[in-house]
Every structure is written in C-alpha cells, then in structure tokens.
Amino acid sequence: MQIGELAKRTGCESETIRYYEREGLLPAPARSSSGYRRYEQPHLEQLAFILHCRSLGMPLADIRLLAGFHQQPAAEPCDRVNALIDQQISRVHSQIEALQKLEIQLQQLRARCDSPHTLADCGILKTLDGAAAGEACACHDES
Amino acid sequence: MQIGELAKRTGCESETIRYYEREGLLPAPARSSSGYRRYEQPHLEQLAFILHCRSLGMPLADIRLLAGFHQQPAAEPCDRVNALIDQQISRVHSQIEALQKLEIQLQQLRARCDSPHTLADCGILKTLDGAAAGEACACHDES
DNA sequence: CTTGACCTTATAGTAGCTACAGGGTTTGCA
C-alpha cells in the first residue's frame, strides 16, 4: 500500500509517517519504480505501535527504546520496560500537580475581578502590577 | 544597571531577557557608549510583570496583550483581561483532565507487569504489541 | 492530452527558551 492508504488506515498524516521514518522510528520501506513508498502489514503494525505509545504521551525517544526491545533476546529481564512506563507515570503525575497548583493560583487571581468594571479598577491588573512592583499577590501568596 | 544585574535581580537569564526584547515584550533599553544595554527600575518591573505571568503559565502572546492594556484608556472595560485569564484557566483545566486520563491509562498498562520476569513474558510489551495488531488493550479499553 | 489526485524532497515554521561561536569591553592586579 502507498503512504496515503497507510495514513488513512492509521489516522496518521502522511507527513508524520515520513517524519517517523526520518527519525528512525519506522524502517524505510521498499520503493516502487517511481520512488513511491510501498508498505506491508508489518509497517502498519509498527506504526500502530508508535501511535499507541504516543497516545499515552510517551516521547519518541522512549518509543524508540520500547520498540528496540523486540530486537533484544527474549530472555532478558523486562525491568527497563517498566522503568520507562514508571518514568512516564511520574512525569505525568508531576505535570498534573504543577497544573493543579496553577489552576488554584489562576482562580485566586480571577477572583480579584468581579466584572464588569474599568481597566483602572480591575483587580486582576492591579494584582499583576502590584506583584511586578514587589508586593504580595493573591496568586502566589503563601497563606 | 546592566543586563547581568537585571538577570540576577529577577532570576531570569540574560539570554531570556534579550529574547523578550526581540519578541517585543520588553522595550529596547538605552545603550552605553560601548553598546551595553542599560536598564532602569521600570524595566525591572516590566520584566517582573512578564515573569509573574509566565509563572502562571500564560503564553507570551497573551502577556503581550495583558501588558498592552496599560497603554489603553483606563476607562475601558476590563472584560478582555478577564477573558484572557478565563481562557488560561480553561486551558489548564483541560490539560489536567487529559493528563489524569493519561495517568489512569498508564497505570492500567503498568499493572499488566508484575516484574521481575523476561521480555518474552512481559505483560506490558504483550499489551502494546497486541494493541498494535488491533486487539483491545488494557489502557484504552472502554469498559 | 489534459486534469486531478497522488507521490517525492527540501525547507521553514510552531513555543519558549537555551546554548553555543566568535567577537568586543571593562576591571583589577602584578
């Protein structure tokens, strides 16, 4: 199949497929006489593997490693696999925590303005300006 | 003061300050005879304003707008300010939701492996391979 | 024989920095 059909079947754009090939995540497929890429079923599965990992937020570098385990002797321990997943879980977890703090801060800032009123009176702008001048702010106040 | 001192006082690297100037977030300061940037107190406050907004996760484009409201007539309504903050809150909120789904999926995947064992037996790898072949997976199973 | 839908490569753009390379300036000290 051509790249367009692979794209349609996986829901991944042709350009992304070419990008994965350039990045070494997908092996370079055979070419037709006119230079068109020709894919087979294994390519589709390899791409699906990548997309599935991507949908879990895994970075391409980790997916490369994960895919590489298929080339390793099957008797090796799987702890490196687990480590990659655990790392991803903790990355995601700390992002969540950071964003939750952010949301609280933003809501504290937002609460300074009970619109509608003018720019001169806006509690949000006043808070931001005050903080820039060194005053305590609603959002970063530790109390 | 020179750029290095402004950097030290704000905890922002010199290169970042120059970057903000290039991006039009900070006005170009006066220069010494040898071409060194010379900053005054207002610059420090403007930079602090930017950094404070950045710490709330605001994109530079929004900070540019937010800073621009200082040049607007003070009698204008502040609803555009509120809209920017509300937008940011909803961005952050939807990111949190997406990441929380991700974390659950990752933990479901992680639960397939009760290490230690081998690559051939690893439930994580088996799940990923199965999903690539079109089977249902622990992580994306809707049940 | 031409139109349209494919495909190819190469390059640049996105966000927000960060890290050089390759130079000039200023300060202090022997």
Add this chain to the structure above:
DNA sequence: TGCAAACCCTGTAGCTACTATAAGGTCAAG
C-alpha cells in the same frame, strides 16, 4: 604596561513533535 577574568554583543542553531508550504514527478480516468 600587560594580561586575564568577567562582563557584554550579535547571530545562529538546537530542543519536541509535528505541520505546512514550495516546487516538482507520476499515474489513472475521461
């Protein structure tokens, strides 16, 4: 006076994971 350390300058490239062109080649239908 000479020199080195610690500043500063510009310009460019790198990071992630794509996305979007530009400029061209190929193929099947009508």
